[in-house]
Amino acid sequence: MVSRTAKLLNQLIESLNEAYSGTSSQLQILVSWNGTDEDEQKIKPGRFETLIAQRSLYHFAKNMNSLAVLAAGEYIALLNDDLILDPHSLDAAISVLEQKSDVGLVGGKLRDKQGRLRHAGINFDSRSSAYHQLENFVDADSENANTSGVVPAVTGAFMVINKDNFLKLKLNENYQACGEDVELCLNVRENLNKSIWYCAQASGIHEAETTRKQSSGQQADSTDLAKLRERHRRFLQNCDRENLRIEYESICKESESLRDLILNRPNPIDQENMIKTLEDQLKAKESMVQAEINTLQEKLDLSIERNESLSIFLHLERNELEETKKEIQDKNKELKGDLNTINKLKQTKNDLKRVINEQDFRIEDLIKYGAQQQRNIESLQIQLRDLKILQKMAIKKLKNPLNWLKRN
Numbered sequence: 001m002v003s004r005t006a007k008l009l010n011q012l013i014e015s016l017n018e019a020y021s022g023t024s025s026q027l028q029i030l031v032s033w034n035g036t037d038e039d040e041q042k043i044k045p046g047r048f049e050t051l052i053a054q055r056s057l058y059h060f061a062k063n064m065n066s067l068a069v070l071a072a073g074e075y076i077a078l079l080n081d082d083l084i085l086d087p088h089s090l091d092a093a094i095s096v097l098e099q100k101s102d103v104g105l106v107g108g109k110l111r112d113k114q115g116r117l118r119h120a121g122i123n124f125d126s127r128s129s130a131y132h133q134l135e136n137f138v139d140a141d142s143e144n145a146n147t148s149g150v151v152p153a154v155t156g157a158f159m160v161i162n163k164d165n166f167l168k169l170k171l172n173e174n175y176q177a178c179g180e181d182v183e184l185c186l187n188v189r190e191n192l193n194k195s196i197w198y199c200a201q202a203s204g205i206h207e208a209e210t211t212r213k214q215s216s217g218q219q220a221d222s223t224d225l226a227k228l229r230e231r232h233r234r235f236l237q238n239c240d241r242e243n244l245r246i247e248y249e250s251i252c253k254e255s256e257s258l259r260d261l262i263l264n265r266p267n268p269i270d271q272e273n274m275i276k277t278l279e280d281q282l283k284a285k286e287s288m289v290q291a292e293i294n295t296l297q298e299k300l301d302l303s304i305e306r307n308e309s310l311s312i313f314l315h316l317e318r319n320e321l322e323e324t325k326k327e328i329q330d331k332n333k334e335l336k337g338d339l340n341t342i343n344k345l346k347q348t349k350n351d352l353k354r355v356i357n358e359q360d361f362r363i364e365d366l367i368k369y370g371a372q373q374q375r376n377i378e379s380l381q382i383q384l385r386d387l388k389i390l391q392k393m394a395i396k397k398l399k400n401p402l403n404w405l406k407r408n
Contacts (some may be wrong), residue, residue, distance in 0.1 A: 002063045003081035004035035006042035012081050014044040015204070019085035028072055029092075032063035060156070061171035061180040068166050070316055078181070080157040083110075085204040092201035093160040097215070104194025105185060107154020108202035111140030118142070118206055119158075121151030121180060121198040123250050128232040129225065130182045132240045133254040137261060144257040151198040153245050156181025157206050165192055177221040179228035189243055195214060250282045278336050 003009040013029060020027050029050040033040055034057055043050065053070050056063065070077055075094055079085075093106040095407065110119035117140045123133045130153065138144050157169075169178040169187045185196045236244070 001029070001067075001079045001081050002032045002034065002058060002060055004033070004039075004058065005081065006035065006039045006044075008081045010042070010044045012079065012083055012085070013048075013050060014045065014091070015027070015083075015085040016103055017047040018087040019204075020048075020090040021088060022091075026073075030067045030070055032067055034058045034063075036269060046137045049213065059176070061173040061175055065158075065170045065173065066171070068163065071163055074163060076158055076163045077160045078156050078158070080206065083157055083204050083206050085158075089158075089202045089204055091158070093199050094157075096197050096199050097160065097162060098201075100197065102195055103197040103230055104188040104192050105159055106166055106199050107139060107151070108158040108197070109145055109200045110158060110206040112206055112207060113138050113205055115141070117142070117171045119155050120200070121196075121250065122153035122155065122185070123254060124152060124232050124247065128229040128236075130179075130228060130232070133250070134257060144260075146200045148198055148200045150195045150246055150250075152250050153182045153185035153195065154198060156184070158201075158202065158204060159184075165194075168192070175221075175224045176226065177224055177230075179224040182228055183231050187229060191238060195246070217253070223396070236300070252274065252276075 001009070001012070009031065016027070016029065019079060024047055027048040029046075029048055030053040031043075031050065033052045033055045041054065042207045043052075053067055054063070056066075062077055075097060077090060077093070088109060093108060096103055107119070107121065109117075112118050116136050117134055117138050119135065120134045121133055122130050124130055132155070133151075134144055161184075165188070169191060172183050173180075176185070188194055188196060236247070
């Protein structure tokens, strides 16, 4: 695919997660990027490997041809980045190629975001100008859009082809902005003798030319359109009866669908009655809507009154909370002061414990010293007793000589 917008590319990559049911290794997303470096950083990978295979200026044919050479799979899906695929769409397209050997290229059913048909195959008018059959005439889920089959051509916004067949033909790089996809379909029919298949089950949302509108020089080119008309005329001159039948039947099928649309339109009288009925219904709905609006307005007024009362209540509550907060802060300050006092008391207590311990040690020393002194006193008392005995003995001895002298 070719892209310059990360937003579009991301939604396509995301849709591929469910559009193809194969494993992550069975599908490779190759991108030719022509956007800014900043936008490139916003690209989000999906379930399958996404590679920025090249960075070059926008040229659909050249970009796609270069990517096809790099592709590794058996089939190539040419996708516009402004496409959002429906679940299993790619599965359905590949299934046609696998089951129908006479089909060379498959295109899908595309719709806009409102559900209107944008593509169900391409026809050519009397001037050989290509156009999307039934585009914007019917819804995408109508019976006319849900019949798969052979068509003259399909759009390059969503087409699937065998890689080898594509490389044999490639897109004509002489086209500058449009037409190369339709010529590829003609080349498949003419050179490979294979048909183009419109697959209604391969579907998606496509806002035509979303990408082209974002860049100058990418819109439909009159030279390209003239070139394509000439290519279709040459095709009609050289093609076989089978290809002429395909062109004829496709035009007839579209003509019949348009005829049915015209025949099924209501006649003017019925249309007037229908319009009047619709107008009456519209007025009735307007009255109902106005009544609902009035009811809602009353509820809104009541809600406003309640909100005002609630606002007053909340204001009072807020003031009360502020006061409570202030009281708590004051209490915290008091508690901090009390805590400091407690810490000081604890310190004093510890100091007292330390002094008491020191005094205990001193008392123990004094007790030991007193005991020693008591022992000393007891020793002195013994010595004193002994001295008294000695004294008595000495006195006794002194008395004996004196008595002798007195006698003599």
